[in-house]
Amino acid sequence: MDQFKQISTFVEVITKGSLSAAARAEGIAPAMVSRRLDALEERLGVKLLQRTTRRLALTDEGTAFLEDCQRILADLENAEAAVSERSARASGHLTVSAPAGFGRWHVAPLLPSFLAEHRELTLTLSLNDRVVDLIGEGIDVAIRIAALSDSNLVGVKLADNRRVVVASPEYLRRHGTPQNLGELARHNCLAISSDGSQRGWSFRQGGKVVTLKVSGNMECNDGEVLHHWALAGKGLAWRSLWEVGREIASGKLVSVLDDCAAPGNDIYAVFAQRRHSPLRIRAFVDFLRHAYAAPDYWRKTDRALP
Numbered sequence: 001m002d003q004f005k006q007i008s009t010f011v012e013v014i015t016k017g018s019l020s021a022a023a024r025a026e027g028i029a030p031a032m033v034s035r036r037l038d039a040l041e042e043r044l045g046v047k048l049l050q051r052t053t054r055r056l057a058l059t060d061e062g063t064a065f066l067e068d069c070q071r072i073l074a075d076l077e078n079a080e081a082a083v084s085e086r087s088a089r090a091s092g093h094l095t096v097s098a099p100a101g102f103g104r105w106h107v108a109p110l111l112p113s114f115l116a117e118h119r120e121l122t123l124t125l126s127l128n129d130r131v132v133d134l135i136g137e138g139i140d141v142a143i144r145i146a147a148l149s150d151s152n153l154v155g156v157k158l159a160d161n162r163r164v165v166v167a168s169p170e171y172l173r174r175h176g177t178p179q180n181l182g183e184l185a186r187h188n189c190l191a192i193s194s195d196g197s198q199r200g201w202s203f204r205q206g207g208k209v210v211t212l213k214v215s216g217n218m219e220c221n222d223g224e225v226l227h228h229w230a231l232a233g234k235g236l237a238w239r240s241l242w243e244v245g246r247e248i249a250s251g252k253l254v255s256v257l258d259d260c261a262a263p264g265n266d267i268y269a270v271f272a273q274r275r276h277s278p279l280r281i282r283a284f285v286d287f288l289r290h291a292y293a294a295p296d297y298w299r300k301t302d303r304a305l306p
Contacts, residue, residue, distance in 0.1 A: 006040035007069050009022060009033055010036075010066070011069050013033065013037065019056075046061045048065060089120050090120065090280040092278070093124070094280045095123075097139045097141070098127055099128075099145060107288070108125060111123060114287045121280055134272055135272060140271060141284055141285065143158070153270050153271065156269045157267070158268060158269055159266065160266055161241065161265060161267050162264030164248075165257045166238075168232070168253060170233040177254075178256055178257060187216075190216055191214050191215075191226075192221065192226060193219040203260040203262050204261065204262045223243065231252060241264075
């Protein structure tokens, strides 16, 4: 206990800038602060502080020791907070944002089970395909299928994701299976477009990621429509595995050009950076992470809405 008091007092002195300020913060006499510092330096056998009546200055040994002490105290604080919160219950209201298709199939169906585990929680789910402003719009957690770029946010990876080119067996019987990227030109490719501009399909070619403009007789700004067109045998579609995994497993769709698949944009839970995230946020993120990690989840999940 004496060793811990010495360390915490040493950090407090540096943080507050003087022995008297540290003494006021700890509610003890300045003489007690001085005795603790003396005892710490004597025990360690090094000088940590150069003290005069006007100023304090860390020695080289004191600077190195301060960093270690701050880390130890922070770890202890975090450990105590974690233990306390384990016995607490997640409560309050949680606001979640997710891309429309992904949220409809892979967030909404899981929410009844999550709320059954956390009966003191209520939840609002917002589905849209734009990048939401978490702080400005009061969103607790956003599900994003993209790499995190905002340093003010925390991203927790929920699952891997990759995109595949798929077609129905009927379409491939009629038009053949493309064996390389060059053969896409002779296929009817169902592309996603936004504001009149096609987004293109990304592949790995020659060690690089390339984006190709494809051609076909139908485009749409809604990925679910492209998915249904592919199921109906209307052409090739470039879709996320989370969307078409079940149909691939059942044989309703066939993935092609798998050797050219580009690294996917993985699935993340994103929330505002805080020293201690509310328990309701951590409980929800952990719930999704464990649900998506279940064996064959992406191929067997039922996409029916609750």
